[in-house]
Amino acid sequence: MEDATDDLVPLDWDQVEARAARGDTSHLRELGARLADRREAAAEQAREYGRHLAHVVRVLALTRGRDSLTQLLRLLDEKQASTGLHPRFVASLLAEHQEPADLAAVVFDRPHTDRLDELRGCLFHELILRGVDIDDFRPLRTWTIVRPGWSALAWLPDQLRAMETAVDFPGRSLRGSARGGGSGLPTEGRMDPPTPRTSRRSALQDVATTAVHTSIVAAPEAGDWGNHGAWVFRLDEAIAPKRVPALLPTLPMPCVDGLGPTARFEIAARPVDEIWRLLFATASMGGMYGEGVHGAYGRLWAWRSMAGLSGTAEGASAEDVERHANQSTWFHFEADAEWFHNDVCADYGIAALSPDRRRLAVLAATDTD
Template sequence: MEDARDDLGHLVWSQAEQRAAQGDTAYLGELGSLLADRYAAAAEQVREYERQLAHVVRVLALTPGPDSLVQLLQLLDEKRPSGHGAQPRFVASLLAEHHRVTDLAETVFERSEWERLDELRACLFHELLLRGVDVDAFPPLRSWPLVRPGWHPLAWLPVRRRDFEADADFPSRSLHGSACGVPGGLPDDGRTDPPTPRTSERAALRDIATTDVHESIVAAVQAGDWGACDAWVFMPDEPVAPERVPALLPTLPMSCVDGLGPTGRFEVAVRPLADIWRLLFATASMGGMGGSGVQAAYGRLWAWRSIAGLSGAPAGASAEEVERHARQSTWFHFEADGDWFHNEIGSDYGIAALAPDHRRLAVLAATDTD
């Protein structure tokens, strides 16, 4: 089939059916084999172009100055490249890390010139906000919440950084590498480890988490593409005082404490909301081992969603309602040597939230090991 190398498409559409009718299936098999080889070669070429394009985008994004910024925006606006390396959320994160806020405000947020870059603007606004930029000091940033698309998912978030978001962690990127990590380990402050041996009896409570609540609680972990996660919600018949929660947690009917045993390691600490939010934000924004997460803007969104589910905010609650529930809840951070956790540094944690009325206890368990 020498001629097949010249024009496979012509042979497919002009001879395939005819050869099949003649019983020449060997011809069709050879034709299919050649097509499969060409498809594989073309697919690899597309992947190589994608890698090369991502590198060019990265170089432009990491090169400070208005000239590189204009060239990058023109490329994104006119060509709309695909692939992870050109995703607006990723590019926005690089820009926020390496460019002057003045240049970003004056150039990126000029909507009349870059008509197709609203997703980039939406992400960049929150990237800058979380980094402590005073948006009121830059008119284009100050006006963005007024002109942004109201349907955009990030529009739900507060347009001012909350105090508990002030210590967010961000990755550090260069042309050929990056460094990031989720804050792990329990602090010495606030430790309330229950004494051992603990009871081996399980508490007579039932998980009542609905599908929607479960999805809300695990949102940050799933966004970060960690190895596994699970969530539970318990409603005791009587209020549970905060000081009783550390001893209650290892007795709850949860898979994350299966195999723990009465003397197995179970460490728990009362944590401020800021520490819990920081952990969830890092989980979603920077992702698990081998991943890159969803970056800061969407990491902020999914951290808030997990906070909403854990604190018991009603479905459809505003950010203000979620914040109120979160501030009134009591937060716990725990680690355990049960079968479910793998106990590698920075890759396992549990979070529990006790509602203000002490009648609802929500739990999230996460591990970055399959």
Template sequence: MEDAKEDLGHRVWIQAEQRAAQGGVLFVRELGVKLAARHAEAADRVREYERQLAHVVRVLALTPGRDSLVQLLQLLEESQSAGGPGLLPPFVASLLAEHQQVDDLASIDFDRRGWNRLTELRACLFHELVVRGVEVEKSSPLHSWSLRRPAWHALSWLPGRRSEFEVGLNVAVDFPSRSISGSARGASTGLPDTGRMDPPTPRRSERLSLRDTATVDVHETIVAAVQAGGWGDCAAWVFMLDEPIAPDRVPALLPTLPMRCVDGLGPMDRFEVALRPAAEIWRLLFGTASMGGMYGSGVHGAYGRLWAWKSMAGLSGASADASAEEVEEQARRSTWFHFQADADWFHNDIDADYGIAALSPDRSRIAVLAATDAD
């Protein structure tokens, strides 16, 4: 069969070159049309095989029990060349964390004697379990793997235990619910009633002359969670203040900053803002990255955790080389705000717009993230 393929390829090359040299360019074009049609047919067949294989993987992942888990891992170990979104390790790990018993996952998937080609799946699954509240120290296989996680892997930057920001995650709300036939999710970006600090109207309409100091790297770090979640648009700004300000002055200051997300906001237009705990901001960013927007499924729990942390790092002003523990401390000492507005930039669809502002611990730096997922 392989010889036949090589012979066909050789004949196509020879025929195309010979006919073109003889002036038969029409023949060459028709040859190309036939090849393009065969390519499209083969691509359709590949996509159909990917869909079918993804369904088989989903059935095994969602069928609780050691037997189905072993068969799934064996299938993935033997099918490394297969592609498609339904086969990506972050997605499969998320399914396993939702439907399989922790003890089974720990004793089977994290057994160092097997599954040598499933490092990415194992890395994702570890953080799916951590962020869902599994205490790694109480499981010998998980604890052992946490001590020998590959240092080169991006997820190794994350802490091997849940931070104080992550403890409040609710499995029923902050994670998707999947079945054989579909899925549902319940994360919300709405502004809470508690902690409201809406500035009185009419507000001042003139803009401050502050300059956005966000570098390209800082901007990309701040918007990391939104971009990972595949939202429609996002932007970030960083402003260094002339003097430190008290947190209660931030709500009135935000609409006056030179930011696109408040363009067109009149002195009487809606601008709502609430003081939020750092944990709630992290939760909002995690939902954005892990479950995605209206037209995507996000990057799931493990990488959702990573990009939520990175956005928190950029917003709080942590150094580029800060550890997760250092980012957590910087974020804990910062003051966090959540806002929404009837400005031109936002579309004000339900759960499709939000703004986040962070006042640094020294109260002289304000960083802002604005996100929208509407068309």
């Protein structure tokens, strides 16, 4: 195929090289241009197939009943690599629209010889987040025994914890979706420091290790937020929670650089479940231009951020993270510093004071269009 006119015949590379040897480079340029056009047309056709395939999967996932579930699982098992859809997305759709009893019977109660364990792992935690008690369904109880140990999700608790009870989910239909816009700083628990605040900067230094920093920013990193940062400070002495609002704007953090003594700095004490809810929404639903990592992995990365903020040791159990989180004092703040964009529900800061009141960890995240 010297001129690439027949799609069924492969291009003869020997002839291409012979043309070049004879100096017929203009022919090669024209040939390259035609191939580039065909490649772009084929890529667009592949994208179109992908859009159609994604819609078929969506329709099967959202059509209630065991028959549609059975057909969807057959499709995913046979063509999973070709669908281009991550199992965590499909699991989120299923948990939103299918009955737990049907999901337990069809998805979990079947021979584990297919390639759908990642789907099952994600669906398991999607159901937990929606309040399903796994003890009510034998296949779900069995999954905790037979699930693969390599999955990062296996670290998570098998029951919904008290701090996870306030959870936001997106709503999806056959051709659309909607998600909550988050929540700004509440009026309850406000501890705004009086103005003018001191312009003197604190001498404390950030002592966050790479591992701790990575842990703290896990949720906004997973949610693909525009910018985020984390800092940890060892205090010279134990301080009462009421001193934190005045201390935060003075710390050496880019998120408060340039904040004048009268510029807006608002802060509220928050219960641990509201902090977890904010982190979960950040990871699961993502930033303005992303869809996040959905429920199961949103749960995982919210816990990771809580671990880093609360000072839980690396590699600790979920029970240890929960204990440290419950014993910490939590704050939610916003500021008119240049680092933030101050778009509604697209900027926040979190601070955690340790139980001994000698460690202060901070996470700041911002996302804007």
